[in-house]
Amino acid sequence: xxxxxxxxxxxxxxxxxxxxxxxxxxxxxxxxxxxxxxxxxxxxxxxxxxxxxxxxxxxxxxxxxxxxxxxxxxxxxxxxxxxxxxxxxxxxxxxxxxxxxxxxxxxxxxxxxxxxxxxxxxxxxxxxxxxxxxxxxxxxxxxxxxxxxxxxxxxxxxxxxxxxxxxxxxxxxxxxxxxxxxxxxxxxxxxxxxxxxxxxxxxxxxxxxxxxxxxxxxxxxxxxxxxxxxxxxxxxxxxxxxxxxxxxxxxxxxxxxxxxxxxxxxxxxxxxxxxxxxxxxxxxxxxxxxxxxxxxxxxxxxxxxxxxxxxxxxxxxxxxxxxxxxxxxxxxx
Numbered sequence: 375x376x377x378x379x380x381x382x383x384x385x386x387x388x389x390x391x392x393x394x395x396x397x398x399x400x401x402x403x404x405x406x407x408x409x410x411x412x413x414x415x416x417x418x419x420x421x422x423x424x425x426x427x428x429x430x431x432x433x434x435x436x437x438x439x440x441x442x443x444x445x446x447x448x449x450x451x452x453x454x455x456x457x458x459x460x461x462x463x464x465x466x467x468x469x470x471x472x473x474x475x476x477x478x479x480x481x482x483x484x485x486x487x488x489x490x491x492x493x494x495x496x497x498x499x500x501x502x503x504x505x506x507x508x509x510x511x512x513x514x515x516x517x518x519x520x521x522x523x524x525x526x527x528x529x530x531x532x533x534x535x536x537x538x539x540x541x542x543x544x545x546x547x548x549x550x551x552x553x554x555x556x557x558x559x560x561x562x563x564x565x566x567x568x569x570x571x572x573x574x575x576x577x578x579x580x581x582x583x584x585x586x587x588x589x590x591x592x593x594x595x596x597x598x599x600x601x602x603x604x605x606x607x608x609x610x611x612x613x614x615x616x617x618x619x620x621x622x623x624x625x626x627x628x629x630x631x632x633x634x635x636x637x638x639x640x641x642x643x644x645x646x647x648x649x650x651x652x653x654x655x656x657x658x659x660x661x662x663x664x665x666x667x668x669x670x671x672x673x674x675x676x677x678x679x680x681x682x683x684x685x686x687x688x689x690x691x692x693x694x695x696x697x698x699x700x701x702x703x704x705x706x707x
Contacts, residue, residue, distance in 0.1 A: 386462025386484075386486070387487050395423075402453050404501055405447075405646065406646070406649065407443075409567075409572060410582050411431045411446075412431065412702065414427060416450070421483055422482060424480075427447050428477075435561065435564040436558070436667045440638075447642060448469075448480070449643065449645055451469075452647060453646065455467055456498040459490040459498065460498040464484070464485035465484060465485065467480065467483075468481045469640070499654070500651075504653040506661065506700070507659060508660050513692065515692075516624045520655055523651055527650075527651040528647060532640060533640060534683060535626050536628075543678060547678060547688075551597065558664055577701075581701070583700070597662055624690075625662070625688065626691060628641060628686050629685055633684040652691060658692060658697070659689050666685065666686070666687065
């Protein structure tokens with residue numbers, strides 16, 4: 375009597391295995407965060423990955439209201455969504471699902487089988503390769519085609535990516551960046567916080583090693599003030615217009631339509647979509663943080679860019695060189 379060979383299980387069928395759950399949590403832990411503070415608590419609960427903000431890892435000097443913390447958790451949620459999709463499952467995501475718990479920032483529940491799209495596979499593959507590139511960028515600005523791809527990546531999360539191309543706006547934003555950096559460098563609380571997280575030999579699984587924030591030569595030094603190990607670029611470097619043909623990074627600002635806690639989580643999701651798209655296209659990225667971390671300066675950036683939407687992240691984009699990953703907490707959760 376002929377016996378039929380049992381067919382292989384459908385990819386993504388059944389609940390995630392223990393290994394797949396660990397993959398989801400590990401993907402979440404690879405998200406970017408200010409000072410590599412990894413300000414989240416990750417857990418598998420009731421068939422879903424939960425991402426909770428960890429207020430004990432908040433940076434009170436540079437992020438007193440937790441805006442950057444919420445964005446980091448939003449980025450972690452994107453990583454989970456992409457990993458679940460490449461495991462062959464639908465994803466059901468909820469942002470801030472518990473009104474009584476402001477630190478419960480999101481939940482991702484893997485669902486029924488569904489083959490991932492090509493772009494989801496591509497971005498998921500970029501998750502472990504995405505690292506903040508603090509090197510100088512060289513070469514021409516990003517092409518219009520590539521800029522359009524990054525803009526569409528932000529729009530997937532209902533945010534906008536604005537490329538600052540006007541020379542006057544670039545010059546003013548560069549000046550604002552240098553002034554914001556000077557203000558932070560004159561704040562003892564900020565400097566103490568910096569020393570706790572950057573170049574601290576007692577930190578082995580979080581923070582930034584000394585090699586990730588050391589003095590580096592030009593070009594584009596004024597856009598990388600924190601990569602000078604606390605030094606402020608010379609004024610002429612900060613304000614002078616580049617020479618014709620000189621390499622200049624592409625500067626882009628991620629904007630949200632409001633400035634609520636939920637908007638910050640969404641902006642973090644958009645940020646990660648942009649960063650992963652850039653990684654997949656061989657483009658390096660780093661954060662221009664100072665003008666976003668001082669409320670008055672952030673308001674000035676908002677006015678500079680039209681005064682309607684809210685700036686959440688300023689990015690430096692370009693062609694760099696291979697970079698090493700920052701350390702991660704062993705468990706990630």
